[in-house]
Amino acid sequence: MKYAQLVMGPAGSGKSTYCSVMHNHCLSTGRTLRMVNLDPACEVFNYPAVVDVRDLISVNDVQEDEELILGPNGALVFCMEYLVQNLDWLHDELDEGEDDYFVIDCPGQIELYSHLPVMRQIVDALKSWDFNVCSVFLIDTNFVLEAEKFISGALTALSAMVAIETPAINVLTKMDLLSERNKQLVDEFLETDTRSIVDQDETVWNSKHRRLTRTIAQVLEDYSIVKFVPLNCEDEESIDQLLLTIDTTIQYGEDLEVKDHYPEELDPEQLDHI
């Protein structure tokens, strides 16, 4: 098996930052992550990429092509469709070996996740190459602090989950930017249920549409379909916790963990020797 985190989420939600944080974290714990940039529009990122889609095609190349006349969004979709037509290129570049673990930084255009087939096609290809894939869907934490933003964020994550059909983890990013009061609010929201955020919020939108937001919150709650994990990039423990959740989801290191746990839990064979 090979493993991949597909890092997705709206523009500016913190995908590329998340990738470099994960990379640095694993570097310090002696674990190898193979980083992939799959965003043809990106200009800079702070991690060493073993694969960069811009070697195949970039938004700049496409926009400079006078015959195509595409704006930035159209150019990005063009690039992603081109990538899907050239998945052999991706497979060659990944050059994956047994147990390799990839973290894939994706573009931020939300239509790629909701109704265009490209991300789904990439996921299907990865699965056919024996990858266990986990979608890591990032949402700016500020999105869950108001009822209407929460509903919009949760439904965006949900539509991506439905369209892509992989196990998914929804991550709340930029926790370090929250005030103490808001941190508390987010903690309460994570500890209680989805409805609490909707009930607490007294914005105009919410008082008008309370029944709608409550019903949507209840559906999300009932089916436990959209769960959120907070991430504070400045806190190694928070990063570690999230990584563990993702690893468990893609069944990474199960053999490794069994071995790791024996000394603490007392291996029955060792007991025999006592």
Ligand SMILES: Nc1nc2c(ncn2[C@@H]2O[C@H](COP(=O)(O)OP(=O)(O)OP(=O)(O)O)[C@@H](O)[C@H]2O)c(=O)[nH]1
């Ligand atoms: N304080 C803080 N800032 C963050 C965090 N994550 C991202 N940012 C900032 O948010 C902005 C966007 O972050 P990126 O990592 O580029 O977001 P992205 O999702 O890759 O954006 P696109 O690729 O354009 O879709 C940058 O200015 C980051 O420095 C975080 O956890 N804490």
Ligand SMILES: [Mg+2]
């Ligand atoms: Mg990015």
